[in-house]
Amino acid sequence: MTLTIILGYLLAVLLIGAWSSRRLAATGEDFFVAGRTIGPFVLLMTLFGTHMTSFALLGASAESYRVGIGVFSLMASSSALMVPIVFFFVGTRVWAVGSRLGLLTQVQFVRARWGSDGVGLLLFVVLVVLLAPYLLIGVMGGGITLQQITDGAAPPWLGSLLICGVVIGYVTSGGLRGTAWVNTFQTGMFMVLGAVTAILIVTKLGGVGAALDRVAASRPDLLIRGDAIDPLRLLSYTLIPLSVGTFPHIFSHWLSARQAATFKAPIVLYPVCIAVVWIPSVLLGVFGNIDFPGLEGPASNSVLIRMIALYTPDLLAGLLGAGVFAAIMSSLDSQSLSLGTMFTQDIVRHYRWGGELSESRQILLGRLFVVGVVAAVFLVSLVAERSIFALSVWSFTGFASLLPVVIAALYWRRSTATGAAAAIVTVIVLWIWFFVRGVGQPDYSVGGTGVMPVAVIFAGSVAALAIGSLLSKPPGTERVARFIP
Amino acid sequence: MATTATRRLAYATLAVLYLLHNDLWFWYDGDRFLGLPIGLTYHLLFAGAVVLTMAWLVRSAWPVAELDRLATGSGSAQAANGGEREARAPEAKG
Numbered sequence: 323m324t325l326t327i328i329l330g331y332l333l334a335v336l337l338i339g340a341w342s343s344r345r346l347a348a349t350g351e352d353f354f355v356a357g358r359t360i361g362p363f364v365l366l367m368t369l370f371g372t373h374m375t376s377f378a379l380l381g382a383s384a385e386s387y388r389v390g391i392g393v394f395s396l397m398a399s400s401s402a403l404m405v406p407i408v409f410f411f412v413g414t415r416v417w418a419v420g421s422r423l424g425l426l427t428q429v430q431f432v433r434a435r436w437g438s439d440g441v442g443l444l445l446f447v448v449l450v451v452l453l454a455p456y457l458l459i460g461v462m463g464g465g466i467t468l469q470q471i472t473d474g475a476a477p478p479w480l481g482s483l484l485i486c487g488v489v490i491g492y493v494t495s496g497g498l499r500g501t502a503w504v505n506t507f508q509t510g511m512f513m514v515l516g517a518v519t520a521i522l523i524v525t526k527l528g529g530v531g532a533a534l535d536r537v538a539a540s541r542p543d544l545l546i547r548g549d550a551i552d553p554l555r556l557l558s559y560t561l562i563p564l565s566v567g568t569f570p571h572i573f574s575h576w577l578s579a580r581q582a583a584t585f586k587a588p589i590v591l592y593p594v595c596i597a598v599v600w601i602p603s604v605l606l607g608v609f610g611n612i613d614f615p616g617l618e619g620p621a622s623n624s625v626l627i628r629m630i631a632l633y634t635p636d637l638l639a640g641l642l643g644a645g646v647f648a649a650i651m652s653s654l655d656s657q658s659l660s661l662g663t664m665f666t667q668d669i670v671r672h673y674r675w676g677g678e679l680s681e682s683r684q685i686l687l688g689r690l691f692v693v694g695v696v697a698a699v700f701l702v703s704l705v706a707e708r709s710i711f712a713l714s715v716w717s718f719t720g721f722a723s724l725l726p727v728v729i730a731a732l733y734w735r736r737s738t739a740t741g742a743a744a745a746i747v748t749v750i751v752l753w754i755w756f757f758v759r760g761v762g763q764p765d766y767s768v769g770g771t772g773v774m775p776v777a778v779i780f781a782g783s784v785a786a787l788a789i790g791s792l793l794s795k796p797p798g799t800e801r802v803a804r805f806i807p
Numbered sequence: 808m809a810t811t812a813t814r815r816l817a818y819a820t821l822a823v824l825y826l827l828h829n830d831l832w833f834w835y836d837g838d839r840f841l842g843l844p845i846g847l848t849y850h851l852l853f854a855g856a857v858v859l860t861m862a863w864l865v866r867s868a869w870p871v872a873e874l875d876r877l878a879t880g881s882g883s884a885q886a887a888n889g890g891e892r893e894a895r896a897p898e899a900k901g
Contacts, residue, residue, distance in 0.1 A: 391847040395830070399850040403824055406861045414870075418877035530842055538837070545844040546837050557829050582874040586865045593854040593861075601851065807876050 324472055327640030328647060331511070332488045335504055335651065339492020342500035350684035353497035354426050354663045360502055360578040362587035368502040369575050369588050370595045371509030371652030373405070373566055375456075376463045377714065378599050379516055379642075379649055383626040386607025387617065390544030392551040393607070396559050398600035402593035404563035409589045412567045412725075413576045415732045417585070419805055420577045427660075428573050428728075429668040435731040435805050436797065438739035444746050445727075446668050449570050450661065452720040455713040457657050457695070460650045461485060461703045467646045470627045471639045479704055485647060486700040489655045493662075494689040498578055501655045508648035513598050515645035519630065519638060520602030524609070526633045533609045540615065544608050552772030561776045565721035567728055571656035574663060654696075662691035716757055723749045723779040726787050734791070735802045741791030748786035752779040817868040820860050828853060 351357055360368070375381075386393045416431070425431050428449065433442035461482045468481030492500050527533040537544055547556075566572055579585060603626075610617075610625035613632060617625060630638050666687040671679045679687070727745050730737035756775035760766030767773055830853075833846045840848045 391844050394847055395828070395850045399853050400828060402854040403821075403828055403857050406857065407821060410861070410864060414874055415877065418874045421878045534839070534844070542837055546846055547834050553829065553831055553834070560825070560828060582869075582871065582878065586869075589865055590858060590861045593857045597851060597854050601847075604847070805877075807873065 323636045324640040324643055325476065327637075328468070328484075328643045331644035331647065332484060335488055335508065335648075336491050338504050338507055339496045339500045342492075342496035342503045345499060346495075346497055348685065349681045350666075350679075350688070351424070351426070352499070353685045353688055354659075354667070355574060356497065356499035356502060356578040358421055358578055359580050360499070360575075360584065361580055362584045364502050364506050365575065365579055365584050366587040366591055366595070367509040368505035368652075368656075369409075369572065370592065371505040371512075371649070372571050372575060372656040373401075373569075373653075374509075374512075374599060374649060375460060375653045375714075376467065376646050376649045379512060379603055379646055380463070380467065380623065380626055382600055382603035383607035383610065384623045386544075386604040387610045387622050387625045388607075389550045390541075390546070390548075390608060391604060392547035392556075394600055394604045395547070396551060396556055397562075398596050398604070399593075400556075400560045401563040401566075402596045404560055405566050405596075406589045406592045408564060408567040408725075409576075409585055409592070412728060412732065413572075413588075414582055414585050416573065416728070417576050417579050418582065419732070423804065426574075426577065427664050427667050428568070428570055429664060430672075431573075432727070432731065432742065433672075435801070436737075436739035436742055437801060438743070441739050441743045441746070442668065442672075444743060445724075446664060448720070448724070448746060448750060449568075449664070452717050453570060453657060453661060454699075456717045457654060457661075457699045458703055458706055459714055460654045460657075461699050462706060464647060464650045465703065467627075468643060470624055471630075471643045473631075481647075482700055482703050485651055485654065486696045489651055489658060490693055490696050493655050493659050493692050497685070497688070498574060498656075498659060501659055502575065502578065504655065505652045508652040509595075511648040512645040512652075513595065515641050515648075516599050516602050519626075519634075519642055519645075520606055522638060523606060523629055523633050527609060527612065530605070533605075533612065536612045537608055541611050544611060552767070554772030555767060555774060558772075558774040558777040561722050561780050562715070562718050562774070563722075564725045564780075565718040568721045568724040570660035570664060571653070574656065574660045658692050658695045658699075659688075661695045662688045665691040665695075713761075716753075716761065719756075719774070719776040719779060720749065720753050722776050723753065723783045726780070726783045730787055730791070731805060733806065735806050736791055736796055737787065738791045738794045738797055740794035741787045741789070744790030745783045745787035748782045749779055752782050814868040814870075817860075817864045821864075824853075824857060824860060827856075 346352060347357060382393060382397065419425070420431065423434055425434060429442040429446045432445050433439060464485040465478030465480070465482035468476045469478045492504050496503070524530055524533060534545065543550065606626055606629060610629055614625055614628050630642055666684055670687055671684065724746065727742050730741065756779065760775060768775055768778055830849055833849055836845050838845050
C-alpha cells in the first residue's frame with residue numbers, strides 16, 4: 323500500500339514534467355531560466371518548495387520533540403521575516419539586472435559586476451562545495467524515510483534511486499520550467515499532507531488542548547523556550563535564513579520571473595506558507611513526547627513516522643512518504659539543475675571548451691551535467707555516513723555569510739573585485755575554523771555564548787569586503803551603472 | 808510612486824519587526840493564548856504581522872521605477888549568448 327502510493331505519486335510527477343517539456347523552446351535561456359516567463363503563483367510555490375527540504379517535515383518535528391515549541395521561533399518565524407526581506411531587496415534587483423544582461427548564474431553575475439574571472443572561479447568552487455552536502459542530505463533522507471515507513475522492507479538505496487531517477491527524468495526533459503511546474507505540484511502536496519497528518523493525529527489525541535495538557539503534565543519545559551534556547555542563539559539564528567540570498571537554485575528561480583511584479587506574491591505570502599508547514603510539524607514533534615517519551619539521538623529523528631505508525635498506519639504512511647519525497651525532490655531538482663547550469667555556463671561556455679556553444683549544445687550539456695551531478699550524488703549516498711545530516715546548518719552558514727558580496731554588487735558602487743575576493747576568502751577561512759571546532763555538536767556556539775558562528779563569519783565577510791574594496795582602485799563608472807543606476 | 812518618507816517608514820517597520828522577533832518577555836511564560844502556548848501563538852501572529860507589513864511594502868514602497876530602469880535597456884533577446892560579454896565590454900574599453 324505504502325509503496326503503491328509513493329510510486330503513483332512519482333508517476334504523476336513524471337507526467338507533469340513530460341507535459342511541461344512540450345513548451346520547451348530550443349534555447350539555453352528557455353532551458354535554464356524558463357525563458358523568464360514564470361508567473362507569481364508558480365514562482366511562490368517553486369521558491370518555497372525549493373527552499374524547504376524534508377527537514378521542514380521530519381527534522382522540524384524531531385527538533386521540536388527534543389527542544390519544544392521554541393523551534394518555531396528559531397527556524398520558522400525567523401525565515402518568515404528574513405526570506406521576504408531578501409526577496410524584496412535582493413531578489414527583485416538580481417532579476418532586473420539578470421534580465422537585462424542575460425545572466426544565468428551567480429558566477430556570471432559576479433564576473434559581470436567586477437570584471438574578474440578569478441573572483442568568479444573562486445565563487446564557483448565555494449558554491450559547489452557548499453551545495454554538495456545539501457544534495458546528499460536530500461538523497462539520503464529519501465532512502466532512510468522509505469526504509470522507515472516500510473518498516474525496513476525497502477532498503478535505503480531504493481528510495482534514493484527512485485528519487486534520483488525521477489528527478490533526472492523531469493529536470494532533463496523540462497528544464498527549469500518543468501522543475502517549476504513540478505515543484506508547484508509537489509509544494510502543494512507536502513503542504514496539504516503535512517496539515518492532513520497533523521489534523522488526523524491531533525484528533526486521535528483528543529484535540530490540541532487535551533494533547534497540550536498531557537505534555538504539560540510530564541514535560542512543561544517543552545511548552546516554553548526556557549533554558550533550551552539561548553536568547554543570543556535566537557538573535558544570531560536570524561542570519562541563517564539569509565542563505566536564501568545566495569543559494570544557486572533560488573537564484574535561478576529569481577531569474578525565471580516574468581516581471582518585477584511577479585515577486586509580489588512570494589514577498590507577501592511566504593510567511594503564510596511557512597506557518598502552514600511548520601506549525602503542524604512543531605506541534606506533532608512536541609506531542610510525540612506523549613506516546614514515545616525518552617527517545618535519544620537518531621531515534622528521535624523518526625518520531626513523526628512512529629506517531630503515524632501508531633495512529634494511522636497504512637494510508638497515511640504512504641501519503642507521508644509521498645509528502646517527504648515531494649519535499650526532497652522539490653529541492654533536489656532545482657539544486658541539480660543549478661549545478662548543471664553552472665558547469666555548462668561558468669566553465670564549459672565561459673572558457674570556450676570545444677569552441678562557441680550553440681543553443682542546442684548548451685541544452686545537451688545542461689542535461690548531461692544534471693545526470694552527472696545526480697548520479698554522482700547517488701553513488702556517494704551509498705557510502706556516506708548519516709552524520710552528514712549535521713552538515714546542513716553549516717552549509718546554510720556558509721551561504722548566509724556570502725550574502726554581503728551579493729548586496730555589495732547590487733547596492734555599493736565603491737565595492738571592488740578585491741573586496742569581493744577578500745570577503746569570500748574570509749568566509750572560507752572562518753567557516754573552516756568554526757567547522758573544525760563545532761561539527762558534531764548540535765548546540766555549538768562561539769565560546770559557549772549562545773552566538774552562532776554565522777554571526778562572526780558574516781561580520782568578518784562584511785569587514786573584509788569593506789576593507790578590501792576601500793584599499794583597492796575604484797571600479798569604472800560605466801560598469802557600475804549597469805548594476806546600480 | 809513611493810515617496811522617500813513612505814519607504815523610510817516601511818524600512819523602519821521592518822527593523823522594528825526584527826527587534827520584536829526576539830520576544831524575551833514570553834521566554835518562560837507557559838500560559839496559553841488562542842489555544843496554543845503563548846510563545847508559539849506570538850510567533851504565529853508575528854508571521855501574520857510580517858505578511859501585513861510586506862503587503863504594505865510592495866503596495867507603498869515598491870521601487871518599480873528603479874527596477875524597470877534596471878530591467879529594460881538592451882533586452883533579454885541576447886540572453887544566453889550575449890549578456891555576459893555585454894557586461895564585460897566596459898572593462899575592455901576602459
